Each structure stands twice: as C-alpha cells, then as structure tokens.
Amino acid sequence: xxxxxxxxxxxxxxAFPLAAKHWDQLFYVSFASRILIYAVAASSLxxxxxxxxxxSFGHAAFLGIGAYTVAILMEQGVSSAxxxxxxxxxxxxxxxxxIGAISLRTRGVYFIMITLAFAxxxxxxxISLRAYGGEDGLNLAERSxxxxxxxxxxxxTFYYVVLALGVACLYLLRRLLNARFGQVVQAIRDxxxxxxxxxxxxxxxxxxxxxxxxxxxxLAGALLANQxxxxxxxxxxxxxSGTLMVMVILGGVGYLYGGALGAALFxxxxxxxxxxxxxxxxxxxxxxxxxxxxxxxxxAGLFDGRAAARRGADG
Amino acid sequence: xxxxxxxxxGLLKRFGGVTxxxxxxxxxxxGEIQALxxxxxxxxxxxxxxxxxxxRADDGKIFFDGRDITRTSLHQRVHLGMARSYQITSIxxxxxxxxxxxxxxxxxxxxxLRFWRPLAREQELFDTxxxxxxxxxxxxxxxxxxxxxxxxxxxxxxxxxxxxxxxxLLLLDEPMAGLGPEESQRxxxxxxxxxxxxxxxxxxxxxxxxxRLADRISVLDSGRIIATGAPEVIRNDTEVKRxxxxxxxxxx
Numbered sequence: 001x002x003x004x005x006x007x008x009x010x011x012x013x014x015a016f017p018l019a020a021k022h023w024d025q026l027f028y029v030s031f032a033s034r035i036l037i038y039a040v041a042a043s044s045l046x047x048x049x050x051x052x053x054x055x056s057f058g059h060a061a062f063l064g065i066g067a068y069t070v071a072i073l074m075e076q077g078v079s080s081a082x083x084x085x086x087x088x089x090x091x092x093x094x095x096x097x098x099i100g101a102i103s104l105r106t107r108g109v110y111f112i113m114i115t116l117a118f119a120x121x122x123x124x125x126x127i128s129l130r131a132y133g134g135e136d137g138l139n140l141a142e143r144s145x146x147x148x149x150x151x152x153x154x155x156x157t158f159y160y161v162v163l164a165l166g167v168a169c170l171y172l173l174r175r176l177l178n179a180r181f182g183q184v185v186q187a188i189r190d191x192x193x194x195x196x197x198x199x200x201x202x203x204x205x206x207x208x209x210x211x212x213x214x215x216x217x218x219l220a221g222a223l224l225a226n227q228x229x230x231x232x233x234x235x236x237x238x239x240x241s242g243t244l245m246v247m248v249i250l251g252g253v254g255y256l257y258g259g260a261l262g263a264a265l266f267x268x269x270x271x272x273x274x275x276x277x278x279x280x281x282x283x284x285x286x287x288x289x290x291x292x293x294x295x296x297x298x299x300a301g302l303f304d305g306r307a308a309a310r311r312g313a314d315g
Numbered sequence: 316x317x318x319x320x321x322x323x324x325g326l327l328k329r330f331g332g333v334t335x336x337x338x339x340x341x342x343x344x345x346g347e348i349q350a351l352x353x354x355x356x357x358x359x360x361x362x363x364x365x366x367x368x369x370x371r372a373d374d375g376k377i378f379f380d381g382r383d384i385t386r387t388s389l390h391q392r393v394h395l396g397m398a399r400s401y402q403i404t405s406i407x408x409x410x411x412x413x414x415x416x417x418x419x420x421x422x423x424x425x426x427x428l429r430f431w432r433p434l435a436r437e438q439e440l441f442d443t444x445x446x447x448x449x450x451x452x453x454x455x456x457x458x459x460x461x462x463x464x465x466x467x468x469x470x471x472x473x474x475x476x477x478x479x480x481x482x483x484l485l486l487l488d489e490p491m492a493g494l495g496p497e498e499s500q501r502x503x504x505x506x507x508x509x510x511x512x513x514x515x516x517x518x519x520x521x522x523x524x525x526x527r528l529a530d531r532i533s534v535l536d537s538g539r540i541i542a543t544g545a546p547e548v549i550r551n552d553t554e555v556k557r558x559x560x561x562x563x564x565x566x567x
Contacts, residue, residue, distance in 0.1 A: 199393035199422035
C-alpha cells in the first residue's frame with residue numbers, strides 16, 4: 001500500500017506543473033519548488049535527528065552555506081550548476097565535518113547548544129562579509145546554467161530539476177538507511193553503549209552521518225538560492241534551524257518521508273494562514289501542539305501500522 | 316604468570332575520596348572460567364568497567380595477550396578479542412532477536428561503511444546470527460522483538476551479543492542477575508557449554524553458580540584481590556570467610 005501511495009504522489013508531482021500552467025497559475029509551480037527544496041533540507045535533518053538521534057539545532061547553517069556558495073561563485077562569474085552545486089555540497093559537508101567533529105564529543109543538551117553556537121558563528125561570519133552584501137544579502141544575477149539547452153529561468157524546468165534531485169535524494173536515503181551504514185547508525189541511536197561494546201567506533205559513524213546530512217542540506221541551499229534569486233544571512237538564523245526542526249517533528253521524526261511531509265505541511269499552512277492573518281504562527285503553533293499531543297510520531301506516523309503493532313508488543 | 320590472557324598491574328581508580336580499585340593485581344589464565352566475587356561495594360563493577368575500557372584507570376596497567384591495552388578504547392578492545400556483557404541488560408529492545416545478534420556479528424565482519432546493499436539481504440550474517448540464537452537457547456524466538464522477551468531470555472540475548480563478537484575473553488557481569496531458579500539453571504548450562512572454547516571472567520553473586528562453574532575464584536574486597544584459588548581453597552580461606560562468605564548464610 002505504501003508503494004502505491006508513493007507512486008501516486010510521484011504522478012501528482014509530475015502532473016502538477018502542467019495543470020498549473022493550463023490554468024495559468026505559475027506562481028504555484030514556484031511555490032511547489034520551494035516545498036520540494038525544503039523537503040530535501042528537512043529530510044537531511046531527519047537523517048541525523050530521527051535516525052541518528054543527534055538533535056542538531058544548527059542545521060540551517062549548512063543550508064545557508066550551500067546557498068552562499070552558489071551566490072558567491074556566481075558573483076565571481078561561475079554560474080555553471082555542474083560546478084557550483086557540487087561545490088555547495090562539498091563546502092557544506094566540510095563545515096559539517098569541522099562542526100560535527102567537535103560537537104559530537106558532547107551529548108544531549110550540550111550537543112543542541114554547541115550546534116546552535118556554531119550556526120550562529122557562521123551567521124555572524126556571513127554578516128561580516130561586506131564584499132558579499134553583509135547583512136543585506138546578495139542578489140543572484142541569474143539562475144545556474146545546466147546546459148543541454150535547458151534553462152532554469154523557466155520555472156517549469158526548474159521545478160522538474162528540483163523534483164528529480166529531491167526524488168534521487170530520498171531514494172539514496174532509503175538505500176542508505178536499509179544498508180549496513182544506516183542500520184548501524186540507527187542501532188547507535190537506540191543503544192550507543194552497546195554498539196561500542198560490540199566493537200563499533202560509534203563516534204566515527206555519527207560523524208559520517210552528520211557530514212552526509214550537511215552535504216545534502218548544502219544541495220538544498222544551492223537550490224534555494226536559485227529558487228529565490230537571493231541569499232542573506234537570514235537563511236542561517238537560528239529560527240531557520242528551528243523551522244527545519246518543526247518540519248521534521250510535524251512530518252514524523254525517523255520516518256523516511258517525515259521531512260518531506262513536514263515541509264509540505266508547514267509551508268502550505270504558512271501560505272494559507274498568512275493569507276488570513278499576520279499572526280499565522282499562532283495557527284501553526286496550534287497544529288504543532290495537536291501533533292505533539294495526539295500524534296507524536298508526526299503525520300507519517302499516522303500511516304504506520306507497524307508502530308502501533310510494536311507499541312502493543314512492548315506494553 | 317607469563318601466559319596469562321589478561322594481566323592487571325597496580326590498577327587504581329578513585330572517585331573523590333573513595334578508592335574503588337586499590338592498586339589491584341590479577342591475571343586470568345586462558346581457557347579457564349575465573350570467577351570474581353566480593354561483597355557489595357567491593358568494586359566489582361568498577362573493575363569490569365576498567366577492564367572492558369568503558370572507564371579509564373587513574374594508574375596501573377592492563378595487558379591483554381601481553382599487549383598493553385590500558386589506553387585502548389572499548390571498541391578497539393573488542394577487536395583485539397575481549398568483550399563484555401552487562402549486569403543491567405543492554406540490548407536493542409526495538410529490534411528482533413536475530414537482528415540484535417546480526418548487528419553484533421556485523422561488527423567483526425568487514426567495514427560497515429556500506430551504503431547500498433540492504434542489510435536484510437546479507438544472508439551469511441543472519442545465518443550466523445541464527446546459529447548464535449540457537450547457542451544461547453533462543454531457538455524459535457529469533458523473530459521476537461527483544462523488548463518483548465521474558466527477563467531470562469533477555470539475559471540470554473545479553474550473553475549472546477557478547478558471544479557474537481567472537482572474543483577470546485568474555486567478561487560476564489552478573490549473568491544471573493534477577494533470574495529465577497529455573498532460568499539460572501539454563502544460564503549455568505549455557506556457560507558450562509562455553510567452557511574450554513573461550514576464557515571467561517565471571518562476576519557473579521550467585522554462589523551456587525560460582526562454585527559449580529569456576530576453575531578459579533578471585534575474591535575482591537575494598538578494591539583489592541584478597542585471595543585467588545581453586546573453589547575448595549577459597550571455601551576454606553578464613554580471610555574470605557570473614558570478608559564475604561560469612562555474611563552469606565546460604566553459602567555452601
């Protein structure tokens with residue numbers, strides 16, 4: 001049944017821009033691209049938070065670093081996506097390596113605080129970069145060049161590129177989670193002491209997981225810079241890390257599609273509620289409250305029969 | 316003893332003003348079951364923590380197979396051939412028995428930095444895990460979620476996880492903890508079957524089990540080994556009686 005739902009969603013996602021174009025509602029294509037990009041970002045956070053048990057409160061840093069990498073390269077005249085996007089992934093992953101190597105020496109609330117502190121450091125670092133707009137941010141002259149006669153300036157093309165990358169990311173995530181690496185990481189989340197006692201260098205596995213998540217967030221950042229045509233330090237503000245975390249909690253911590261579902265729910269709610277009131281966050285807060293109280297496994301958890309069965313077995 | 320598999324020299328551990336391990340010396344002979352007994356608070360758990368690598372000693376040295384492992388980490392010691400079980404059951408409660416064991420087999424089965432092939436398809440791994448389940452008496456329970464097992468079965472799985480590392484020396488921290496008579500009996504049989512295939516250092520409160528299983532018994536009191544010898548020697552040692560056995564009316 002799950003497979004059927006996934007295929008159905010995919011068909012809808014493929015057909016959606018054509019319908020939007022037919023009824024002349026291209027705004028929604030751009031909006032959908034934004035949702036897909038945040039779906040990738042939230043999924044990368046879900047990898048470390050949900051599957052790795054690492055509650056990182058600085059994930060927006062990697063999103064922002066990816067976005068800035070693309071923007072700065074474009075400022076320097078490098079606009080090929082084939083150069084700047086992989087570099088965005090690489091630079092974000094490098095930052096994740098440095099930040100993770102230090103942060104992962106701590107546990108629990110200290111880990112939350114230290115990741116937050118590192119993200120704030122990157123935030124202020126970018127504010128101090130006067131040459132690249134400082135606090136005001138930086139406009140992108142154009143969207144990245146992909147070649148093959150395709151132009152990302154076309155919102156439909158851009159949407160399909162984002163969709164392809166998003167699907168690829170989720171597929172790779174699924175492979176990884178079922179393979180040795182993912183199984184080890186999840187077991188470390190469940191019982192780190194025991195994993196060490198059966199011979200796993202747990203720190204190394206957690207760090208690699210953290211770096212992978214940082215890299216994927218960097219890709220999302222590269223796409224986001226393209227989508228909005230603008231980067232600013234606000235992308236890395238700590239509230240952005242909070243937003244990503246809320247997305248994951250809404251969608252389902254530790255569920256493959258949790259990040260994607262959460263991103264969609266969050267952004268749609270924001271869009272709909274903000275049309276009625278400036279205080280849309282109040283409505284969002286109520287939804288979040290309801291989820292945490294009545295469906296603490298998130299939206300994805302509602303579809304999960306196994307979780308209910310397991311709860312029965314446990315109790 | 317030059318051919319000791321484990322040798323401890325002058326091991327010292329202090330917590331504030333309390334000396335939990337007091338310049339302790341001991342050695343474990345390969346192939347034997349050596350039991351470590353002692354009254355509550357004697358420092359048994361602290362010692363096991365240091366031997367396994369979970370806790371750093373303040374001073375002294377630990378040798379495994381003649382090699383200084385004092386500064387070697389917990390997971391590296393496992394790869395050298397020394398593993399432990401826990402007094403308080405530490406298993407993967409949300410996973411099935413066979414998955415628990417497969418994880419432990421995985422640790423000594425090449426790199427786990429593999430990102431593509433599903434673990435569930437690694438048949439050899441699960442075959443080994445099934446054989447282990449059988450060995451620790453959990454045949455027929457392989458697909459039960461570990462958290463749903465009876466306490467005794469969880470203790471068997473606990474030992475199974477340590478066994479799966481294929482260590483040459485196992486530190487078993489009170490494997491009988493909390494077991495009823497029948498479950499204890501099953502655990503004793505399980506350990507008896509390991510005799511000769513593997514060296515065991517057995518920390519245990521159950522005197523019945525200790526005197527049935529051990530080739531040699533060391534008595535720990537106030538962070539020191541006060542006596543080591545064959546079970547019948549220990550039984551008649553006056554200092555041991557005073558320190559420990561005397562307070563146990565059930566002692567044989």
